[in-house]
Amino acid sequence: MLYDIRLTIRYSYQSPAAANRTVLRMQPLSGPDQRLVSGRVAIDPEPDFRQDGEDFFGNARTEVAYDGQLSEYAFRFAGRVDRNFEPGAFDLSCPLDMLARELADTHSIVPQSPHHFLGRSSRVRHSPEIAAFARDQLEPGLPVLETVARMSRALHSEIAFDPTATDVTTSAEEAFLARRGVCQDISHIMITALREVGIPAGYVSGFLRTEPPEGEARLDGADAMHAWIRAWCGSEMGWVEMDPTNDMRVGEDHITVAMGRDYADVAPVKGSLRTAGLHATSHSVDVVPVV
Incomplete structure (x- = not known):
């Protein structure tokens, strides 16, 4: 496209x-x-x-x-x-309890290495509340990709999209406790949640094509910059991108501008x-x- x-x-x-x-x-x-x-x-x-x-x-x-x-x-x-870009049709991710072993077997530290996306970063810190929420989404034997999808569904249900509730300086924990925010906040919350359970996760900035209501002309300037996340789902499947604000896998309507550990990088x-x-x-x- x-x-x-x-x-x-x-x-x-x-x-x-x-x-x-x-x-x-x-x-x-x-x-x-x-x-x-x-x-x-x-x-x-x-x-x-x-x-x-x-x-x-x-x-x-x-x-x-x-x-x-x-x-x-x-x-x-x-x-x-x-x-x-089309999301893969098959889940080739390993079970979550095997991910730590696959990470240990990954020795590369190139820019896309999952090791850069596991710990704290400028806008993603440890949060006991988000950690507890993340652990509630886990299930023994569940593949990493399904765990990521479950996190996305839960956040989409829990966090109301509200452009008046936060600003660019709002922390992930503040937005989570308020249960309100925009795509930047929701992405930071999800990255925090994934890292809390040992899943490497990063931030993606870009554009999302928007469709006007049926029968109405498309408005110039109606689009906005968007944010979503990427999660490392094991050595075989690698990185998978998810849009938790809309609870969907990223596809050809998402245009990537930059990738990093969090918003500060992009x-x-x-x-x-x-x-x-x-x-x-x-x-x-x-x-x-x-x-």
């Missing part, structure tokens, strides 16, 4: 900002199940410094810097992505600057199938 994608993130400042240093992860990945046909990150105004490359996990990264003062700027990605805009007063930010996303 071919998609034309446009992403725009804007910032404006009440007082001009100076000494701006920013890292962008806005360009979709290219890999076995997805290919970036064309596209580039554009920045307005042009920065004083720019460097394009990849981070440790293989995500496209653009580093920019401004030496002068700015009252507003915008980061844009526009391009075409070929997404060709944030589309991350950096520092010097300013005072209020600021405003906005973003718009369009994901349009090419027919």
Whole structure:
């Protein structure tokens, strides 16, 4: 499936900002199940410094810097992505009680090694409440993939999607106790739950194609950035992606931008600057199938 994608993130400042240093992860990945046909990150105004490359996990990264003062700027990605991904039909995962042995037999520490996705990370910490919830979903002899699916179903039932309940700084534990949040919160909760029972899990940022109500025209800018998780289900099956916000396996409607241990590794805009007063930010996303 071919998609034309446009992403725009804007910032404006009440007082001009100076000494701006920013890292962008806005360009979709290219890999076995997805290919970036064309596209580039554009920045307005042009920065004083720019460097394009990849981070440790293989995500496209653009580093920019401004030496002068700015009252507003915008980061844009526009391009075409070929997404060709179908979830496997068979569960080849090992039983959960065998996963620790398979992990011990995995000696690689390449970026996609499951060992990077087991312990604490910036946004995923130990939580007794989430750990208890995760243990309640376990069943002796259950395969890892079915355990992951069971976690997704339970969270989809327990956590109400509420964009007013949390913000980007809300912890997984806070969102879990409130039983409310957005895709970022639900993904962090599920990653925490999986790691608590010994299943390596990571965070994926990207886009989800949305369909308008029947009989209505598709709205420009109606899409939004989305988040889901990936779980390591043993050496034979490897990584499997799950969207717990919608309780579904990830498929060709999900377009991947970046992967990491949690949101801190994949944030589309991350950096520092010097300013005072209020600021405003906005973003718009369009994901349009090419027919």
